[in-house]
Amino acid sequence: MTPTAIEASGSSTQDGDAGGASYKRRRLSPPHQKQKEDDIYAMFDEDEEDFEAKRYVPLKQRKLQELQRISGKSALPISKSVALSSVSQQLNKSSSASRVPGSKGYGNGGDEEEEEEEEDNGPKRSxxxxxxxxxxxREKEKYEDKTEAEKLAEEERKILEAHAAKKKLxxxxxxxxxxxxxxxxxxxxxxxxxxxxxxxEENGRLREQNHILIxxxxxxxxxxxFRDMKIPSCVVSYLGSKNIKKPTPIQMQGLPTAFAGRDMIGIAFTGSGKTLAFSLPIIMFAAEEQKRLExxxxxxxxxxxxxxxxxxxxQTYESIKAICEAMERDGYPQIGVLLCIGGISMADQQHTMSKGFHIVVATPxxxxxxxxxxxxxxxxxKYLCMDEADRMIDMGFEEDVRNIMGFFKKQRQTLLFSATMPKKIQDFAEQSLIKPIVVNVGRAGAASLDIIQEVEYVKQEAKMVYLLECLQKTxxxxxxxxxxxxxxxxxxxxxLLKGVExxxxxxxxxxxEREYAIKSFKSGQKDVMVASGVASKGLDFNEIQHVINYTMPKxxxxxxxxxxxxxxxxxxxxxxxxxxxxxxxxxxxxxxYxxxxxxxxxxxxxxxxxDPRAAGAGGLTGCPICGGLGHGIKDCPKLEENQRRQTAGFSRGDGDGGGY
Incomplete structure (x- = not known):
């Protein structure tokens, strides 16, 4: 607005009790707008009483005033005022219920105006x-009364439930x-x-002597x-030639359990003979089926x-094949074993499939x-075993296994084996199996006591040179x-540059390349094998003297x-x-820990x-997701990794699973 467009009026008006002159400022308008502006200014020139009478009053306030007028009192006691307020709320609810859906206006003002007025008058009622x-x-008070340990346990339980398997296997x-x-x-x-x-009592004493929890x-x-398990003498002789004179603890309980047709979860430290515990039953069942009807x-x-x-x-295929050949030499029927893995041509296995086969060893x-x-x-x-079951699920094969389960047409015996079986996987397996028996030799996830573990602080740039010194240990x-x-x-x-095979x-x-590396290392042609995690899952090498973790796993x-x-x-x-x-x-x-x-x-x-949790090692039960003793479920690295994979849409680990 320019200064020339404003003029000061010298007229004065008397405005209620406030004496003195008041000056009006008016825009100089064209003649055709003059009548409209005069009407607007006339509204402000009206008496305050007339303006107050025309002022909009919210519906709720009008109803309250009407009730007060009917009662003949301008001021009411608190109890009556509250009662009238309650009546007005009921009236307001009934009027809003009878309002036509979709209409915006009501009375002298719309719904939006009423809501704005209520917000201006104070916070809404809950x-x-x-x-x-x-x-x-009450729940909040109950939670506040809990100790920190109880609060942490409750929080971890909720996290575990959120990440538990949604459906059984x-x-x-x-x-x-x-x-x-x-x-x-x-x-x-x-x-x-x-x-x-x-x-x-005697069975319990024998289990206690062999540190078996069941x-x-x-x-x-x-x-x-082995003989009391009714295993053929030719198999016992073959095992003796491999320096396996007596069953290991996992075999003492695992073999009778599998022979009896029971579903089983087998947990034992690495190198304890788990492969034989699930291989022998499938061989015996196959020989029985072939003898009954070819x-x-x-x-x-x-x-x-x-x-x-x-x-x-x-490795599992070769172990089973060797036992089957030993039985065949002793007069038992021939048992067909099929290897079904990625990276090989299935035409090589066509001969086995062409005449019927009894056992399949496969990747998902x-x-x-x-x-x-x-x-x-x-x-x-009617027999299914998953070796390193928890690792298989961690690597993203859970959906593949579920799809494979869809091809079964009848009930089957299911066995799950691993050295590390966290509580999450155990709970998942127990709801999927039929009256399962859990055989545990030592704590799930514990290291073998036959291994001397040495941890050394080595700077990143000095690792390669120090590696040569470590190779001199054994x-x-x-x-x-x-x-x-x-x-x-x-x-x-x-x-290789330093002359090491x-x-x-x-x-x-x-x-x-992978098969050449395994064969040359097992045969002794090569002294050292450098490997990623693909070689850590169940592989059995003869007389390994030393393992070096160049990088500590997460x-x-x-x-x-x-x-x-x-x-x-x-x-x-x-x-x-x-x-x-x-x-x-x-x-x-x-x-x-x-x-x-x-x-x-x-x-x-x-x-x-x-430990930030301020707890001793003796009081720790381990993370239910990965079994680690040094952290709780909130800080589990596996949980974080699984979430990262799901976000990225991965279904495999790092390609080591070998689906194709």
Whole structure:
């Protein structure tokens, strides 16, 4: 507005009690707008009483005034005022209920104006019932009365429930139809009479002597030698030639349980003989089926073993094949074994499939592909074992396994084995199996006591040079682990330049390169094998003297599996681990508690790390997600990794699973 457009009026008006002159400012307007502006200014020139009479009064206030007028009193006692206010609220509710839906205007003002007026007059009343508020207050007081430990346990329980499996391990048709099996599979095997008549106290004493923890209903008795398990003498002789004279603790309880047809969760430290505990039953069942009625073209399999990696599947296949050949030489029927893994041509296996086969050893990806292409069916399969079951689920194969379950047409016996079986996986397995028996040798996730664990602080730039010094600790063979594939290749190249016979294996290698590395290392042609996590899952190498963790794994489970390549079958071994400032403090705390549990020497820099939870090792039960003792479920690295994979849309780990 320009100064020339304003003029001051010299007229004065008397405005109520406020005497004195008041000046009006008026825009100079064209003649055709003059009448309109005069009407606007006339509104402000009206008396205050007239303006007040025309002022908008909210509906609620008008109703209250009307009630006060009817009662004939301008001021009411508090009790009556509250009562009238309640009546006005009821009237307001009834009027709003009779309002036409979608109409914006009502009375002298719209709904939006009423809401604005209510906001101006003060905060809105809570629409929640008093009973709900009271219940929340009681829960809050109850929560505040809990100790910090109880609050932490409650929080961890909620997190575990949120990440628990949403559905059990069963086929889609079984879940859709609501099919539930209540009784385990019946088999023809029975323990000898003198063992069946053994008292529960004596069985308990034998389990205690062998450090076996067991849980379940109608538990089969423990048997401490192979002959009493009714295993053929030719198999016992073959095992003797491999220096396996007596069963290990996991075999003492695991074999009778599997022979009896019971679902089972087997947990034992690395190198304890888990492979034999689930391989012998499937071989015996297959021999029994073949003897009863020979398999012909297109029939089979009787049982199936699923492994997370190609190398582990091939190792299991070769072990089963050797036992079957020993039985065949002794006059038992021929048992067909099919290896179904990625990286090999299935044309090589066509001969086995052409005449019927009894056992399949497979990785999830290739097995699912073969079933979808109907190369064979699971119509008569009644034995399923998952080796390293928790690792398989961690690597993203859970959906593949569920899809595979959909090809079963009848009830099956299910066995899950691993060295590390966290509570989350155990709970998931127990709801999926039928009256399962849990056989536990030692704490799940604990390191073998036959391994001497050494942890050394080595700067990142000094690792490669110090590696040569560590190789002097023992004679070959030695395995070196790193979680970085490029670092694996760099270490191998450095060792070759220094004259060390070394091979490398990781998920990005071709199948031929991986098989060559395994064979040359097992045969003794190569002294050192540099590997990623692909070689840590169940592989059994002869006489490994030393394991070096060039990089400390983020998850303590991976550490347990990696050092478990030595100290197997009762022999001792050494595990050296490099750590430095790049290693997470939480991982170091997990490692510290693991060393304390195994009664190993704890270096000063590890001993100086304090647990923020302020709890002693004896009072810790471990993270239910990964089993680590140095952290709770909130700080679990596996939980964080799983969330990262789900966000990124990954379904596999690092390519080491070998689906194709």
């Amino acid at each position: 629409t929640r019932a008093l009973m709900d508020e009271a219940r929340e207050l 069963a086929s889609a048709s079984e879940l859709a139809k609501g099919i539930q099996y209540t009784e385990p599979i019946k088999t023809s095997w029975r323990a000898p009479r003198f063992i069946r008549e053994r008292s529960d 849980d379940g209903e109608d538990i089969p008795p423990i048997i401490t030698n 398999y012909t073209r297109g029939e089979g399999p009787t049982g199936m073993i699923i492994c997370p990696s190609r190398e582990l599947a091939r 990806g290739r097995l699912q592909d073969m079933l979808e292409k109907k190369r064979f069916t699971l119509d008569w399969c 004679a070959p063979p030695v395995i070196i682990f790193s979680d970085n594939k490029n670092e694996v290749d760099d270490i191998q190249e450095y060792l 070394a091979v490398a294996i990781h998920g990005s290698k071709t199948q031929e 998850e303590i489970e991976d550490y347990v599996h990696q050092i478990g390549r030595t100290g197997r079958s009762g022999k001792t071994g050494i595990a050296t681990t490099f750590v430095n400032m790049n290693t997470a403090e939480q991982t170091l705390l997990d490692l510290k 693991l060393l304390m549990e195994a009664k190993q020497r704890i270096p000063p820099f590890l001993a100086a790390i304090e």
